[in-house]
Amino acid sequence: MDRLASFGNDPSDKPRCRGCSSNLVEPYIKCAECGPSPFLLCLQCFTRGFEFKKHESDHKYEIMTSDFPVLEPGWTAQEEMALLEAVMDCGFGNWQDVAYQMRTKSKEECEAHYMKNFINNPLFSSTLLNLRQKEEARTADTAIPFKPTDDPQAHL
Numbered sequence: 570m571d572r573l574a575s576f577g578n579d580p581s582d583k584p585r586c587r588g589c590s591s592n593l594v595e596p597y598i599k600c601a602e603c604g605p606s607p608f609l610l611c612l613q614c615f616t617r618g619f620e621f622k623k624h625e626s627d628h629k630y631e632i633m634t635s636d637f638p639v640l641e642p643g644w645t646a647q648e649e650m651a652l653l654e655a656v657m658d659c660g661f662g663n664w665q666d667v668a669y670q671m672r673t674k675s676k677e678e679c680e681a682h683y684m685k686n687f688i689n690n691p692l693f694s695s696t697l698l699n700l701r702q703k704e705e706a707r708t709a710d711t712a713i714p715f716k717p718t719d720d721p722q723a724h725l
């Protein structure tokens with residue numbers, strides 16, 4: 570009896586996270602600056618800012634997923650991110666302004682796409698938003714000085 574067969578596909582041809590060594594499931598992160606062998610991270614390690622040898626958490630990255638094009642043909646990962654960002658900036662339902670900020674899509678396209686792909690898919694949208702917030706946090710880190718947490722109010 571071959572016990573390995575119960576594991577399904579051969580795990581050796583699956584990419585692994587460089588942070589926690591888990592098998593990567595999409596979407597995951599590929600560093601765009603480390604190479605030539607791909608430096609891959611799961612979303613958990615990526616959002617924790619995992620660093621290893623040459624790799625630093627502020628390296629440029631690509632989101633590796635085959636799910637993006639399947640969501641809807643004609644919408645790139647970039648546009649998905651931009652849509653979520655625009656909805657956060659302009660407010661849900663303000664499709665006119667969302668479309669204006671998007672530039673590449675019409676008001677109707679934005680509304681239909683958001684309703685179809687994000688309202689019923691909270692996991693997907695929260696993943697994207699986490700990535701975006703991680704980016705913003707990184708920018709804020711350099712702009713805002715660290716505040717010591719000796720405020721007694723914090724313990725109440």
Ligand SMILES: [Zn+2]
Nearest residue numbers: 586589611614
């Ligand atoms: Zn990991």
Ligand SMILES: [Zn+2]
Nearest residue numbers: 600603624628
């Ligand atoms: Zn890197």
